[in-house]
Amino acid sequence: MDINIGISAEKRKASAEAVRKLMADTYTLYLKTHGYHWNVEGPHFQQLHIQFMDQYTEMWTAVDELAERIRALGYLAPASYADMAKISSIKEEDGTPDWKTMVKNLAQGHEQVAKTARDVLRVAEDAGDDATADVVGPRVTLHEKTAWMLRATAS
Incomplete structure (x- = not known):
């Protein structure tokens, strides 16, 4: 069935490819964070164990939302x-x-996801894809804030 949502097939494809990259970055960071949650040790164990769980839980939900946006675009x-x-x-x-x-690696990972999300916003803007921008915009804020908190923890 043809998709007629007011975005050309070419622009939908560009948006979907950009979101696919964001989804992959988010999923990889999710896996790394979950592994760190399981294996963290040291004087900040309790704090980091909980912090990492909060982070990977949030990213798990985000991965699903990103996948659903890709599907809505027809890919x-x-x-x-x-x-x-x-x-x-x-x-x-x-x-x-x-x-x-671990904390430094995760801070860098969140910085990278924020950069990737910004790239998606540029593609979505070019495509007139407001729905993708609505999904991705809050991701930038979340990953920048999380990176800041992790940097503060590591210093």
Whole structure:
């Protein structure tokens, strides 16, 4: 069935591809955060264990919303980690770093997701894709705030 939502097929594809990248970055950061939640140790264990859980829970919900936006644009969302790993800007973690390195790595990950989300906003604006901008705009704010809180924790 044809999609007629007021955005050309070419612009819908550009928006969907941009959101796919954001979804992949978010999912990769989600996995890293969840792994850190399980494995964090040290003097700030309790605080970080809870903080990481709050972060990965929020990102899990966001991944679903991003996937649904891709589908609304008429494209398939990445459905495996292998698909996401190919397009993610965030790389998998090797080993288990100490708590402070975990916090620094996550701060950098949130900064990257904020940058990727900004790129999506530019594509969405060019496409006249207000719905994608509505989904993605709050992501920038959330990831910038989370990065700031993590940087403050690591200092």
